Amino acid sequence: MALPFSAGLGLKLACAEEIDTDRLGTFTGEVERRGSPRETVAAKARLGMEALGLPLGLASEGSFGPHPVLLFVPGTEELMVFIDDELGIEVCERLVSTETNYASVSAASIDNLQGFLRQVKFPSHALIVRANRPQSVASAGESAALNQNGAGKILKGLRSIEQLEKAIQQCQAQSEDGLALVQTDMRAHMNPTRMRLIRKLAVKLTRRLQKLCELCQCPGWGLTGVEPGLPCGLCGFPSDAARFEIYSCPRCDHEAKLPRQDGLTHVDPGACQRCNP
Ligand SMILES: [Zn+2]
Ligand SMILES: [Zn+2]
Incomplete structure (x- = not known):
């Protein structure tokens, strides 16, 4: 996002490193998103402006699922908002694309996953593993290992075969059907395909602001x-x-x-x- 904004508008990006955007909701559902994506992206930009004490703010927000028009194809929608409190404006641009590796599969072991791993571009793109059917809090006993939703432990940002194998073993043991659910990690820093789309959207928003x-x-x-x-x-x-x-x-x-x-x-x-x- 930095390059289009500096080249196109002469703006220098500062990152608010300390902010935990997970409190606005997570893709994996431990924290539910309360607002619409449009509201969430503005709230995210405002958190950054507050943390850095700046009158300008920028944030992006992605959602994934079936494509809104091509229903059986996975699709992605990226939003990016620019806020300028001196001018009193919020400008939002949006990009809908089928360019995504968004996918998931349930598996008992890593053995039959070769095709899936190629399809989701592992290991350049990270994966998430969790129990396919999490045991209930009561039967799992160890409630410390469970999050608020009782969805069991969610292992994120997996980028090596060793990590993935270990995660599958661990999560299938916590699943009622003995299967682990392997999902693409859609957080932008774990997903170069998303990064490319975010760059494209930053160019689009820069042009709009020009x-x-x-x-x-x-x-x-x-x-x-x-x-x-x-x-x-x-x-x-x-x-x-x-x-x-x-x-x-x-x-x-x-x-x-x-x-x-x-x-x-x-x-x-x-x-x-x-x-x-
Ligand atoms: Zn007609
Ligand atoms: Zn006007």
Whole structure:
């Protein structure tokens, strides 16, 4: 994130090293995320601003799961927010991609995992291991080994075959079905694929901040919404697809409704409610 922000905006990044962002929620679920990703990313930036005593803040936040459009493909959504309390603005950019190694598998040993390990880019990308079906607190006895959710011990940041093998043995012993759950570690510092996406998003956000509102000259002019109603190519009936893109200023009320950037002016009759109900 540092390079695009220094090259594009002349801003120097300072890291708030002491902050425990886990208290805003973890991917592995020991701490539940309370806010939406949009709220969480802003809260994260504010923690950094507070810790460093700076009026500007920057943070990113990722979520993973089935792709919102291509439902059976794993997808990732990255958000990045820039806060400037002197200007009184929050500018958020977003990137949705299928570029992710997000995956999991349950296993009794490391022996049959070769294909999975290749697929998730181990060991350049770290793994997490936990019990597939954690024993209940009562039967596990040793409650110290369990977190608040009773999900058993979660071993994170595994980057060698030896660590992985040991973790699988340890976690399958704590699982009712004798299986360990092996998952990709999606924390950015453990996941170079995510780092690349975050770099891309930082470039996108930098470009957005280079664009000024033509009325008040505030940085951050950009796409903030769409207006549906793109007509059918055959009958002209309005569809749910975006007809216009809405651009707005993060500070004043100035807004512009523009035709789609991709030049699309009609939807295919196959996607029309009237032609193909
Ligand atoms: Zn139609
Ligand atoms: Zn403005």
